[in-house]
Amino acid sequence: MTMTPQGKPAAASLPDNIRALRDAILGQNPMHRSFMTAALANVTPEEMGHLDRYIDFCRQRGLTIAYLADCYLTIVGDTLREQIYFQKNKKYRYSSFAQVADNVYFNEEYMSFYMYGLAITSFLWPNHLALFRFFRDMLPKDKKGAYLEIGPGHGYFLLTAMQRSAYSSFTGVDISETSIAQTRALLEHFGGGKKGFELLCMDFLDSKLPENGFDAIVMGEVLEHVEQPEHFLKQIARLAKKDAYIFVTTCINAPAVDHIYLFSSPEQLEKLFSDCGLKIRNQLIKPYEGKSLEESLQQLLAINVAYVLERK
Numbered sequence: 001m002t003m004t005p006q007g008k009p010a011a012a013s014l015p016d017n018i019r020a021l022r023d024a025i026l027g028q029n030p031m032h033r034s035f036m037t038a039a040l041a042n043v044t045p046e047e048m049g050h051l052d053r054y055i056d057f058c059r060q061r062g063l064t065i066a067y068l069a070d071c072y073l074t075i076v077g078d079t080l081r082e083q084i085y086f087q088k089n090k091k092y093r094y095s096s097f098a099q100v101a102d103n104v105y106f107n108e109e110y111m112s113f114y115m116y117g118l119a120i121t122s123f124l125w126p127n128h129l130a131l132f133r134f135f136r137d138m139l140p141k142d143k144k145g146a147y148l149e150i151g152p153g154h155g156y157f158l159l160t161a162m163q164r165s166a167y168s169s170f171t172g173v174d175i176s177e178t179s180i181a182q183t184r185a186l187l188e189h190f191g192g193g194k195k196g197f198e199l200l201c202m203d204f205l206d207s208k209l210p211e212n213g214f215d216a217i218v219m220g221e222v223l224e225h226v227e228q229p230e231h232f233l234k235q236i237a238r239l240a241k242k243d244a245y246i247f248v249t250t251c252i253n254a255p256a257v258d259h260i261y262l263f264s265s266p267e268q269l270e271k272l273f274s275d276c277g278l279k280i281r282n283q284l285i286k287p288y289e290g291k292s293l294e295e296s297l298q299q300l301l302a303i304n305v306a307y308v309l310e311r312k
């Protein structure tokens with residue numbers, strides 16, 4: 001593989017799947033070229049390998065590169081539209097679960113697009129990749145016991161936990177049948193079944209999971225999708241064992257078709273953690289690309305955040 005001076009694979013040596021996906025995306029949206037070039041330069045050779053195998057998985061499910069390009073561009077287009085709305089109105093377009101649920105979580109066609117697209121942004125968007133790297137690096141590698149993930153969606157974080165940690169049982173809870181099916185297919189494809197997993201299709205707040213029952217609880221990009229995030233955080237504090245590893249990501253001023261709860265600052269979120277019985281052990285605050293945190297807050301630009309938490 002040809003390498004750049006930074007030790008990254010040169011564009012000419014991109015794996016075939018990734019080159020084909022890039023070309024299909026740029027064929028439909030040539031304006032995305034400079035973003036895509038920078039995005040690919042930010043992906044390490046190891047991550048390229050993971051994305052390549054993820055695209056293989058999709059192709060073995062009968063999905064074409066053109067379909068995956070559509071998935072990715074659907075997220076790009078929808079996010080841009082919502083950003084314009086947000087900058088004009090200073091609020092997200094929707095504020096209740098009922099307003100978005102049928103069009104997103106319970107719409108199989110859209111949700112499939114959305115989750116495949118989101119998995120691809122986990123590699124290509126620098127903010128999403130930063131959250132994924134933080135998750136991968138912070139994940140305890142030698143702790144044992146029960147791992148719970150709320151809203152696995154495309155399943156890539158759950159798969160990574162199964163592959164890289166020593167937890168022995170894995171439970172995923174998601175309100176969308178489409179997310180559950182996509183996660184199940186991913187885990188089965190990559191042999192996650194060897195460790196054993198259970199996937200439950202239900203609202204996390206209705207789940208009858210055991211109190212003090214989990215050694216690890218992960219919830220990526222869910223808090224901004226719910227009407228009352230405090231209920232989710234209190235439920236996490238109830239289900240976690242005293243010394244459990246807790247990992248939560250969310251976003252601030254980051255509109256999307258199904259974001260209904262607007263967080264306006266890291267401080268607001270951090271107070272909520274504390275009010276819900278959780279304390280912060282580690283954090284990643286990722287301002288808008290090319291801006292400082294202050295500029296992002298002032299200009300209402302998207303900030304991504306990830307926290308390692310524990311029970312108080």
Ligand SMILES: C[S@@+](CC[C@H](N)C(=O)[O-])C[C@H]1O[C@@H](n2cnc3c(N)ncnc32)[C@H](O)[C@@H]1O
Pocket residue numbers: 105118150151152153154155157173174175176179202203204205219220221222225226
């Ligand atoms: C944006 S995706 C996040 C996927 C993945 N965790 C990530 O970080 O990229 C949000 C997921 O949360 C699920 N979700 C939303 N509300 C939920 C609820 N009340 N209970 C369980 N899952 C929920 C959605 O169906 C979707 O699969």
